[in-house]
Amino acid sequence: MILARVVGTVVATRKDDRLMGAKLLLVRQVDPRGQDESTYMVAVDTVDAGGNDKVLIVTGSSARMASGLKDCPVDAAIVGVIDSVEVKE
């Protein structure tokens, strides 16, 4: 999984039937210290994340394991809202 920050919302009226009702958010990957990385992606939110929340993103076919996304054409899902990250190097 990767760490990311919610930076926006995505609205699409015409989309795959299985994405109807899905909440799409624009997220930007961050490093463990919270610094922005260059990667942006569109992810389906399953945990009611909001603006600027730091979130946990699961990517690839595992994204379909998130609640409510079985058999959905999805490769990135928000599965957690991050409280804290502790780095001990």
Next chain:
Amino acid sequence: MFLAKVIGTVVASRKDEGLHGRTLLLIQPLKTDRTPSGKPLVAIDSVGAGVTEEVFYVRGREASFPFLPAEVPADAAIVGIVDQWSTA
């Protein structure tokens, strides 16, 4: 599978049901000379690994398999703690 070092912990109270009770660890993939390989990522622990330990982890859909029959939305899971490795 890939080699990595556990470098930290991640706490998330609000999360997918499948992640309840799971340990989220921050890992840094390693090259064989123990230098970092790419960016750190978050993996779910299935073997009781701790910070500073060297581990190997599995990526992709298979990362949820250690937790079957539970449905865990994971794309990276620590599946072994490395005692030692060597290169020929």
